[in-house]
Amino acid sequence: QQQVKQSPQSLIVQKGGISIINCAYENTAFDYFPWYQQFPGKGPALLIAIRPDVSEKKEGRFTISFNKSAKQFSLHIMDSQPGDSATYFCAATPTAYNFNKFYFGSGTKLNVKP
Amino acid sequence: DTGVSQNPRHKITKRGQNVTFRCDPISEHNRLYWYRQTLGQGPEFLTYFQNEAQLEKSRLLSDRFSAERPKGSFSTLEIQRTEQGDSAMYLCASSLVAALAGESEQFFGPGTRLTVL
Numbered sequence: 630q631q632q633v634k635q636s637p638q639s640l641i642v643q644k645g646g647i648s649i650i651n652c653a654y655e656n657t658a659f660d661y662f663p664w665y666q667q668f669p670g671k672g673p674a675l676l677i678a679i680r681p682d683v684s685e686k687k688e689g690r691f692t693i694s695f696n697k698s699a700k701q702f703s704l705h706i707m708d709s710q711p712g713d714s715a716t717y718f719c720a721a722t723p724t725a726y727n728f729n730k731f732y733f734g735s736g737t738k739l740n741v742k743p
Numbered sequence: 744d745t746g747v748s749q750n751p752r753h754k755i756t757k758r759g760q761n762v763t764f765r766c767d768p769i770s771e772h773n774r775l776y777w778y779r780q781t782l783g784q785g786p787e788f789l790t791y792f793q794n795e796a797q798l799e800k801s802r803l804l805s806d807r808f809s810a811e812r813p814k815g816s817f818s819t820l821e822i823q824r825t826e827q828g829d830s831a832m833y834l835c836a837s838s839l840v841a842a843l844a845g846e847s848e849q850f851f852g853p854g855t856r857l858t859v860l
Contacts, residue, residue, distance in 0.1 A: 633785075635785075638783075665851075670853060671853055672747070672834055672836070672851030672852050672853050672854055673786065673834075673851050674850075674851065675848050675849070718785045718786070720785070728774070728791055728793075728798070728799065728846070729838070729846055729849060730788050730791075730799070731786070731788065731849070732788075733784075733785025733786050733787070734785050735783065735784050735785055736783065736784065736785050
């Protein structure tokens with residue numbers, strides 16, 4: 630049973646457009662939600678993360694929106710650039726554990742057209 | 744390069760053979776994780792170490808899998824009697840846990856891609 634569901638599977642956006650990737654979870658014990666970016670041949674790298682005490686977090690062109698009641702969170706990439714073309718994974722973990730056991734979504738392959 | 748390194752990057756083996764992968768974490772990191780990533784999926788947690796102690800193992804980690812971190816530095820993941828279903832990318836990540844600061848970000852290595860023929 631997949632703990633974190635991610636959509637869409639793939640996304641094509643024109644340069645300068647907004648990329649939106651959505652994730653949903655069921656486990657209310659999850660309280661830390663990171664997004665990872667993965668380029669081919671590389672391991673995932675942390676992009677931005679949020680805790681449920683805020684509804685939005687912005688870092689540069691990247692914004693996480695969080696809806697605790699709906700158990701959904703999304704990544705918005707503003708002014709998308711060809712260099713943003715990568716696979717994006719959402720993840721979640723209950724930090725009440727004594728370690729960060731991440732549950733990852735299935736990934737979204739983003740292609741930003743020049 | 745002071746990031747997480749993994750060797751080999753690619754491994755092709757025949758079914759039934761044993762394979763071993765190595766992970767070298769960031770030098771001061773005391774926590775080390777192993778994940779498995781199959782095509783089109785996100786990483787799945789396999790196990791983690793705090794220093795040399797293996798503290799949790801996923802049910803995905805069958806008896807054919809064993810991981811060690813003998814001196815609390817590098818780690819090895821061995822798969823015995825490989826099966827075609829073991830074909831995947833095996834990722835290692837490390838982090839630093841400090842008493843007052845908690846756990847830092849997990850830094851991932853580039854992975855070892857295993858193909859079992």
